[in-house]
Amino acid sequence: GGAVLGAGTSAAADADNLPPNIPEWMKAPGEPMGSQPYGTPSPFGKNVVKNISPNLKQYISASGRTPLQELDGIITPNGLFYERHHGGVPTIDPAQHRLMLHGLVERPLxxxxxxxxxxxxxxxxxxxxxxxxxxxxxxxxxTASDLVGLLSCAEWTGVSLKLVLQEAGLKPEAKWVVAEGADAAALTRSIPIEKCLDDAMLVYSQNGERLRPQQGYPVRLLLPGFEGNMNVKWLRRLHVTAEPIYSREETSKYTDLMPDGSAREFSFYMEAKSIITRPSGGQRLTTKGFQEITGIAWSGHGKIARVEVSVDGGKSWQDAQLQEPVLTRALTRFRLPWRWDGQPAVIQSRAIDETGYVQPTLAELLAVRGENHFYHNNAIWPWRIAADGEVTNAQA
Amino acid sequence: GGAVLGAGTSAAADADNLPPNIPEWMKAPGEPMGSQPYGTPSPFGKNVVKNISPNLKQYISASGRTPLQELDGIITPNGLFYERHHGGVPTIDPAQHRLMLHGLVERPLxxxxxxxxxxxxxxxxxxxxxxxxxxxxxxxxxTASDLVGLLSCAEWTGVSLKLVLQEAGLKPEAKWVVAEGADAAALTRSIPIEKCLDDAMLVYSQNGERLRPQQGYPVRLLLPGFEGNMNVKWLRRLHVTAEPIYSREETSKYTDLMPDGSAREFSFYMEAKSIITRPSGGQRLTTKGFQEITGIAWSGHGKIARVEVSVDGGKSWQDAQLQEPVLTRALTRFRLPWRWDGQPAVIQSRAIDETGYVQPTLAELLAVRGENHFYHNNAIWPWRIAADGEVTNAQA
Amino acid sequence: QSPYGIGRPATPAEIAGWNIDIGRDGSNLPEGRGTVSHGREVFDQQCAACHGEKGEGGVGDRLVGGQGTLGTAKPIRTVGSYCPYATTLFDYIRRAMPQNAPQSLSNDDVYAVSAYLLSLNGLVGADGTLDAKSLAAIKMPNRDGFVGDARPDVK
Amino acid sequence: QSPYGIGRPATPAEIAGWNIDIGRDGSNLPEGRGTVSHGREVFDQQCAACHGEKGEGGVGDRLVGGQGTLGTAKPIRTVGSYCPYATTLFDYIRRAMPQNAPQSLSNDDVYAVSAYLLSLNGLVGADGTLDAKSLAAIKMPNRDGFVGDARPDVK
Ligand code: HEC
Ligand code: HEC
Ligand SMILES: [Ca+2]
Ligand SMILES: [Ca+2]
Ligand SMILES: [Ca+2]
Ligand SMILES: [Ca+2]
Ligand SMILES: [Ca+2]
Ligand SMILES: [Ca+2]
Ligand SMILES: [Co+2]
Ligand SMILES: [Co+2]
Known part of the structure; x- marks a missing residue:
């Protein structure tokens, strides 16, 4: 049999450990209980780490990507959750951390x-x-990570922001909430009050345990479906206001330049998107025959309704199977059985969300937004499979 | 305000970092991108580790518990997943690992x-x-971990065992599948063929990433709802047979001694169970007033239908809210709003699963099974809250 | 009246210490003032290493120029060409710069270095001074350059 | 005929090398034999450190005694009192013991040490020998002590 090989698959086997021989790890006791009070991945998985460019201009305001093509299912393990910060990762003592809630409220707290x-x-x-x-x-x-690795998914636990705001009592003029982080960037974003009173949360846990420092320990804002930057980490302050604060991160950055020189501001939602993670760029098919095509789809506007996959360069599309349960504003894993005939092929996926929105092509997006738009690129991304099984980015 | 304090909550705050002062972690950049290619918890969470007794007879065949009372939601982060092994944790090179499937099959593979x-x-x-x-x-x-910390929950990815068995072709006499681990215990359990053809999986990933060595890297058996020991880790061999192998782990261990000296064998399913994790033993209520009661419920027989909570020593019971979606054979988080009046109280939860089975009391179990039964104790576990807020095991 | 009775009142002094948000109308700008020439000194000492001698960029963003380029194939987005409000400049420098020592500048110095950067962008005279009132009065070139979110924009 | 065409055939030699499961009827017991007295030597050298001089237990389980105690308040579960099949003893020692060097004993030594432990439990004579046939023929005292899963058992 053969397989889709990831970059880090180990070298050929040492016959000593193969049948009919008894592998060496059965002939002596393994690591005793307690050798890892907090467990870590196998040393044989040491290549599965965050994807961080070695050529960044600087590393204080920078990003690190989830190795999506190495992952299965929909949960991102906390150690591989993507990172983006503007003032480095602060080390905050939770006993000395405070959240202040003030502005257009009855009782600042x-x-x-x-x-x-x-x-x-x-x-x-x-x-x-x-x-x-x-x-x-x-x-x-x-790779899939190079393209869309600034994406992760976790089970978040916290309190509904609505409850916290109610505790202070909103004044009628309250229309925005300015959220500020306790990092060296004092990162600041304005959130419309509707979102704050809908599904916004203040979260302190991620996949069961407390947030990681990289994800905002001890508390962050979580705005389901909104662009990552707004989900302010290390949250220290909520300022209830009548209008946005026009912070640097919502003017200079995170606005979308149009070809005519105007720019879209307050473009919050992440639109429907998907990508095939296996087989994907950097991997290699080592055999003809059965190969599962799998990937992830997501939409800031709700649930994924359908994912279509094409294996013939976009000529025809088939419905992939969606992993149950399909959850709103969560990653949705899709899968399609496929048999590779050994011929060159271009494979790609497109997501359709519950609003009926269909993930567009890059050409369609570029036609409207131009090349200088920078943010919110949710294009279909095709992979090219060569006759020798190598998988590469078909747009590159 | 006050709180439910866990054991590790840090000491009183250093006023330098409190309002109106600017905390020190905002005055200099934090850790740069890439300082943790694989992220770890905050140093302030270093007390949240596996619960491993310092007084074990030996550490090769031993267990380490999930700190349930420190966790939220339903996902257990991989680093805190409970461990039980009988020959230590082997370090297996996945390139040299093989799974052999033989016995009553058409084509051993x-x-x-x-x-x-x-x-x-x-x-x-x-x-x-x-x-x-x-x-x-x-x-x-x-603590909750001391009691039922040999319990965790994850998103598992792998292949349906049924597909793998079909690949080899089962002979009509095939009634059991003997699974063997590649550890120093060559741990062996017999699984009824019905389970193998139902929801059994061979899993290689756990919460997105590859299995941890402690959980069976590179591949383990996963038998939803069956006792942990049967979910053979480091799986190397599947032997299809006509009857069970009566391995040491299904005769000497993992059988349930009755008062009359007989013992139940092949008692696979884990019955419905629940426990309050907050407030729970070892924690302390520091204030009267609002306190959420939360915990987890689960059943090897399917979905949790209802969790009832009593705050008056079992006199009356109220339905707790279940975290959606409720998934079959997964942990189900339950929550009940509560106001503590500052008086001593005994709180407890009981789970009802979709079969209608009701979690029993310890006394009810002991009456049937006696004190020497050892396994499958799914009793209700009450916590006592003292007037000073201390929470202790009410059965102790 | 608080449904859960959780949290304690924030005092006016605490709020004043933490509330560094500047409204686009200049609300909450602190007292103080700074000249372009003092701003040049501050910049040379504390900013130029990252942003270049004349704000042409380096490890830190380019801060000067680009007016008239936003609609071209090579737009240059700077404080001068792109930022809609001068208050944002003040707010951001005060909260986040210099990157190696955020919140270390006096309010006077933030006014001064803001004045200097605006003067490099031709928006304040070379001998200008900024305080709360004059900073709030500046109309940035791209003030009206922003539009709302027009998505879904591909059908 | 394989639906996915995944995997390769396992050869008889490979299967023979890995298949160490012993059926309760003695099926797949290897060739070889061992005496109680040689078993005592093996045990003293390789087992007693963990299981005690006479199998009374230590870091490892107690291996001797307990017959007649299973229905009492203090049941003692050992190979002799609890284990339903002697094949299980052979299977387990061969796959997992000595704990510091599993699968290191020869088949003869596994027969021998099994014979010794069974003799300590009064189930093999002091001058006995075990091989595939005689081991499979042993009827353990608790052979009929097991019942099925009677749960749900609390209503
Ligand atoms: C140690 C390096 C460093 C120093 C010193 C520094 N900066 Fe920066 N500056 C940066 C970086 C890096 C960014 C981009 C941060 C980001 O994008 O998160 C930046 C961003 C800015 C911006 C935002 C530009 C835009 O278009 O959004 C302004 C304004 C600015 N700096 C002004 C200053 C001033 C004024 C000083 C001195 C008082 C200063 N900087 C000192 C590195 C530095
Ligand atoms: C380094 C310590 C050590 C040595 C040496 C050792 N054992 Fe063990 N043995 C153990 C431990 C610990 C267990 C329990 C393992 C478990 O429960 O997972 C055990 C379990 C057993 C059992 C199962 C008992 C039961 O009731 O289930 C048998 C039988 C056994 N050993 C026989 C032997 C024999 C025979 C040898 C020598 C050839 C031997 N042991 C050498 C530590 C040891
Ligand atoms: Ca070797
Ligand atoms: Ca945006
Ligand atoms: Ca090639
Ligand atoms: Ca201090
Ligand atoms: Ca059992
Ligand atoms: Ca007390
Ligand atoms: Co000065
Ligand atoms: Co010998």
């Missing part, structure tokens, strides 16, 4: 972390995606 | 890991629980 954990809690599986994922212009990335 | 990953895949969130969780006799544990 200060909360400790213990306070926040006393509120009624809720948990949801939601994706989180950076809006610049990927850019519109060449050079395009080689 | 050998699979590489790449082969197993080529099959159609599926992902499900399932709990896994050790059958000896907890024992029936004193001394009982102090």
């Amino acid at each position: 200060v909360f400790t972390m213990d306070d926040l954990r006393r509120f009624p809690s809720e948990s949801h599986i939601y994706f989180l995606e950076c809006s610049g994922n990927p850019v519109y212009t060449k050079p395009y990335g080689k | 050998v699979f590489t890991m790449d082969d197993l990953r080529r099959f159609p895949s599926e992902s499900h969130i399932y709990f896994l629980e050790c059958s000896g969780n907890p024992v029936y006799t004193k001394p009982y544990g102090k």
